[in-house]
Structure formats: structure tokens, C-alpha cells
Amino acid sequence: MKSRETLETNGRKxxxxxxxxxxxxxxxxxxxxxxxxxxxxxxxxxxxWTAGPSLLAHGTIWMLxxxxxxxxxxxxxxxxxxxxxxxxxxxxxxxxxxVLGSVASVIAVVAKTQGSIIGEKQLGTAAWxxxxxxxxxxxxxxKLVVHFRWLLTVTLLLPAVVFYVLMTAIATLxxxxxxxxxxxxxxxxxxxxYLALSLLLSTVFESRGSxxxxxxxxxxxxxxxxNYAPWLTAAFPWLFFQSxxxxxxxGQIPVYGLxxxxxxxxxxxxxxxxxxxxxxxxxx
Amino acid sequence: xxxSRDDRSALGEYSGGKSTPAAVIETRGLTKTYGHVVALKALxxxxxxxxxxxxxxPNGAGKTTTMKLLLGLVRPTSGSGSIFGKDILSxxxxxxxxxxxxxxxxxxxxxMTARETLRFVARFFYSxxxxxxxxxxxxxxxxxxxxxxxxxxxxxxxxGELQRLGLAQAQINDPELLILDEPAASLDPMGRRDVLExxxxxxxxxNTTIFYSTHILDDVxxxxxxxxxxxxxxxxxxxPIDELLTTGGAGGTVYELALKGESGAVLEQAxxxxxxxxxxxxxxxxSEPGWERxxxxxxxxxxxxxxxxxxxxxxxxxVRVTGFGRKRQSLEEAFFDLIEKGGSGEV
Numbered sequence: 103m104k105s106r107e108t109l110e111t112n113g114r115k116x117x118x119x120x121x122x123x124x125x126x127x128x129x130x131x132x133x134x135x136x137x138x139x140x141x142x143x144x145x146x147x148x149x150x151w152t153a154g155p156s157l158l159a160h161g162t163i164w165m166l167x168x169x170x171x172x173x174x175x176x177x178x179x180x181x182x183x184x185x186x187x188x189x190x191x192x193x194x195x196x197x198x199x200x201v202l203g204s205v206a207s208v209i210a211v212v213a214k215t216q217g218s219i220i221g222e223k224q225l226g227t228a229a230w231x232x233x234x235x236x237x238x239x240x241x242x243x244x245k246l247v248v249h250f251r252w253l254l255t256v257t258l259l260l261p262a263v264v265f266y267v268l269m270t271a272i273a274t275l276x277x278x279x280x281x282x283x284x285x286x287x288x289x290x291x292x293x294x295x296y297l298a299l300s301l302l303l304s305t306v307f308e309s310r311g312s313x314x315x316x317x318x319x320x321x322x323x324x325x326x327x328x329n330y331a332p333w334l335t336a337a338f339p340w341l342f343f344q345s346x347x348x349x350x351x352x353g354q355i356p357v358y359g360l361x362x363x364x365x366x367x368x369x370x371x372x373x374x375x376x377x378x379x380x381x382x383x384x385x386x
Numbered sequence: 387x388x389x390s391r392d393d394r395s396a397l398g399e400y401s402g403g404k405s406t407p408a409a410v411i412e413t414r415g416l417t418k419t420y421g422h423v424v425a426l427k428a429l430x431x432x433x434x435x436x437x438x439x440x441x442x443x444p445n446g447a448g449k450t451t452t453m454k455l456l457l458g459l460v461r462p463t464s465g466s467g468s469i470f471g472k473d474i475l476s477x478x479x480x481x482x483x484x485x486x487x488x489x490x491x492x493x494x495x496x497x498m499t500a501r502e503t504l505r506f507v508a509r510f511f512y513s514x515x516x517x518x519x520x521x522x523x524x525x526x527x528x529x530x531x532x533x534x535x536x537x538x539x540x541x542x543x544x545x546g547e548l549q550r551l552g553l554a555q556a557q558i559n560d561p562e563l564l565i566l567d568e569p570a571a572s573l574d575p576m577g578r579r580d581v582l583e584x585x586x587x588x589x590x591x592x593n594t595t596i597f598y599s600t601h602i603l604d605d606v607x608x609x610x611x612x613x614x615x616x617x618x619x620x621x622x623x624x625x626p627i628d629e630l631l632t633t634g635g636a637g638g639t640v641y642e643l644a645l646k647g648e649s650g651a652v653l654e655q656a657x658x659x660x661x662x663x664x665x666x667x668x669x670x671x672x673s674e675p676g677w678e679r680x681x682x683x684x685x686x687x688x689x690x691x692x693x694x695x696x697x698x699x700x701x702x703x704x705v706r707v708t709g710f711g712r713k714r715q716s717l718e719e720a721f722f723d724l725i726e727k728g729g730s731g732e733v
Binding site for chain 2: 129130131132134138139141142145146153154225226227230231232233234383385
């Protein structure tokens, strides 16, 4: 640290008077509002995604699993079945894409967000940030917005683009673009649902294991429930992969799928609301 | 709530409960429990404006809980508190704009550099030209001597460097109140000295009030204006440091007398005479060779003691006084005295 002389020379009072231009000082405005600190926190969350190997690691893994495996399966099916039409090849690829895409988004959400709020609470960084004039709502919403942005990009968007291009190349017929876009939007909604669920649970649990187990458990339970209480699948995104697949291959979504889309959107909004409410009262 | 206040009156507490005219922090019966564990018990605290206020206590005394309550990071179970006259529950956001906080064992985002961390903190307080924010960041780095490490990722910072960064981020908004939880922990003696100097300068030059906790009693004695001592969530004492050192922490004023007697009987007679006075709360005697004795006398009424104590002793024939004076304890003595009495339930 500085010696007394240096400290006195560089002291805040002196520094403010002598070093800071008056017009600059006057130009600094206090930040406020109900979402105070949101932009700053978004910048921090973006930095966490882009500064480390996270983006590259997630991008590579999900590109391989969601896009390349789907295309490879479609290609092999096409080679093995000489009678397959370009549409059949596209359908085979679409089934894999929507199944792997929906599972990948849940795994990616858990992997990336399980420590997001819980980790910050345990480390003390949440207490540090919230000892500043940052709103708790901004803290949670910044995580939601930034994680959604990057998870959507690496688990679904980039793989979808690569999948679409490669499928067009191997099947010689592009999948119907608008329907494919619609199927993609359904998967994106599913990702938002699981992200909102994960953030809500991170305001409830104190351990990452409980959060990860609950989110995975919810997904696995959905597949099992679909056999015994199929009507329940209309309330949650468990069969979103089927909705996406039918939309792309048949141009329509089954009734349970049509109901599950607005229902899932409502759940996501409710989870976000509850996460904000719980975190507002959380002790740090 | 009442229990704690009663305890403190039994202790002869000085200013707790009284409202200092220009108090920056005030709490009334502030209590925090976690299940059956009482972390803080009916705390009445008053931190004067423009002072350095040392908050002392053993581990688990409730110091960090108090600081978190003041910042709205945890919610009180009962009681109330205010900073700058604003309620800590409903107006915590306005409070945090005017406060700087350094946590115990501070943690920051490892992917950021020191400069990015300060920029990140500054943007919670200010919007405006980047150049003005950068200037503020540079000043803060310079203040704590981290300019040469400004662009290093803080993941590799030592404990001392993190502590300096903590101090820099805490004062980046020119706070009116700095709340520092163990600011000198993990610093070497030079670093500690510098932190204390910065604290004193912030008080003297910018009129900043500093409320800080520490285990290092020497530091408290060097730099603090007032202190409060907390143990197991209970406030044992709160006073200006000079008063605490004079009175020994347990209330009243302490005098030391060196005596010589012709016999044990006359000394016993003098002791009984002194003890019978209503304004004497305790008399401890240590034996010296022969008929020499050293007394430590605690008086509740300072003027009565100074007028009568010596006279009372000398009234006993055969007793001579070889030394008399007011005892000034070290903070360490006062601290242990209070903690031990508080812990044994003697207070």
C-alpha cells in the first residue's frame, strides 16, 4: 500500500478537487429506479459467459450432440434405406433434432444455472453486489436474460442453423423453413420454462444438488407421466419435442401440444414472478 | 428486549440507549434469531456522525449480522434501525447509495480484473461519461496502492490484495458512512497501518463516518473514537474510547491506591470503611511484601470518590498512602474484563 506521503498526495479529497474535471464530476448522475443496476449486471453476466471457456465448451458439445448427431442419424438412415425420399430423410433428422434439442436444453440449463444464484449466495458475491444500490429484481432478471440469450444460442440456435444447412445438403430438399422456425420456437419456450424453474428453485434450495435433481427429476417424471396420465402433458413442456416434430413433418401440432404451449408460457411467467418475490426476501 | 437493556443498566452502560444528536446509525431493540439461536439480542446502538466507531466482540458475537441487518441483507426478527434517519427495512435502497461496505473475507468475480471490479461497482452508483468513471476508478486504485496490479485478474490476488481492493470498492462512491467488516484482517502490519491511516483520513478530510469490526484491539485503540463491545449477540458496553479506558468498561471510575499499614488490622479497618460507602462498587486487594497493599477501587460516583476516597483511607490511624491515582486500562484489559464478566453472568 502507499506510504503516508503518497496517500496524502493521492487522497480522495485532493484527487477530487485537483484531478477530476468539474464538468466530468457534474456529469456523473446517480443511478436509480426499480431495476437499478440491471444493465451493469447484464454486462457482468455476459462477461462470465464470454470471458472463460464456457461459451466454447457449451457451443462445441451441443453442436456435436444436437446438430451433428441428428444429421448423422438422418444420413445413415438415408444410406441404409434406399427407398427413403428426401422428406423421409428430413423427418428422420427432425425427430432426432427435436428429441436431442429438448433434452440438451434441460441439461444445459442445469449445468449452467445450478450455481448461478446458489453459488453467489454461498460465495458471498450476491451479498456484495446487493450491498450496493442494485435492485434484487435486476439481479435475478439479468441472470434470466443473459442465460436465456446464450443458452438459446449455443444449445438451439447455432445447432439449428447447422442442422438446417446440412439437412438441406444431404436430403437435397430443405425442411419447410417456417414450420422449422415454429418448431424451434417451441423448443425455445421449453428452454425458457426450465430456466425459469431453475432460477426459482435456486431461490428455494441452498444446495446445487437439490436444484439439479429437481429439474432433471421433473423432466424424467414427465416422460413417465406421459404413459399414465397423458392429459397432464398438456400442462407442461414434456412433449415439446413431439409438438416440434409434428409441426415440421406434418404441418400441425396435436391438441395436447397446442394447449401445452400457452400453459408452459404461463408457468414460465409464474416461476419468474415467484423467483423475484422469493429473492426479494432472501437473506444473504 | 427488556432483558438486554436491564443487563446493560446492571453493567452501568454509558451511552447505549441515549440518542446521540448527530447519530448516523441508530438501532432500537434490533434482534435477529435463526430458529432457536439468538444471533443478536435487542441491540441499541448509536454511532455518532464523523467518528470511527469500533465494533468489537469475539467470533460469533453478532457483529457481521448487525452489519448485514443495517444494509438490508438480512431482515430483523424484531426491533428497528435507521441510517441517516432512514429506516433500514423500508429505505434500504436509499441507504445503500450513501454507504460503502467491505465484507469480511470479501469475494469478487474472479474473471474480472481489479479495474473491471471497481468499474462494475462504480456503475451501480453513477451513470455518465466513461472518462469520469475511469478517473474515479483510477483514484481508488491509487488510494489503496493497486494501480500496478489494476489489470490483473483478481482470481490470482492474495488475501491482502483482495482486502485492499475491498477498501477501494467500498469508498468508490465517496460514502458518508463506511461499514467495514474486519478491514485489517489478512493484512501484514504495514498494510494494517495503511488501512488505519486511510480510515483516519477519510474521517478527517471527508467527514466520513466509519463503523468497523475488528479483532485487533491495538488498532481500535489507535484509531477509534468510540467503541461498542458485543458478546453472544448482547451489547456489553458502548462508549467513547477514552471513557471506556478510564472506567474499565464495567461502569464507574477505577482508582488505584498503594498503602502501607502498621498491621493487618488497621488495613482491614480502612478497607471496611471504604467498602461501606454507597458509591464504591468494588474493591480488589493485592498483597505486597510486609503490610503493603495495592487496592483497585471502582467507584460509581466520580466526584464523591475524588473528594472522599483518599480522606477516608487516611482517617484510619496507622495507614499511609504511598500512591493514588485514576487507573487507565488498556483496551485489551477492558475488553477481557467485560467479556469475562458478561460471560459468567456477573453483570
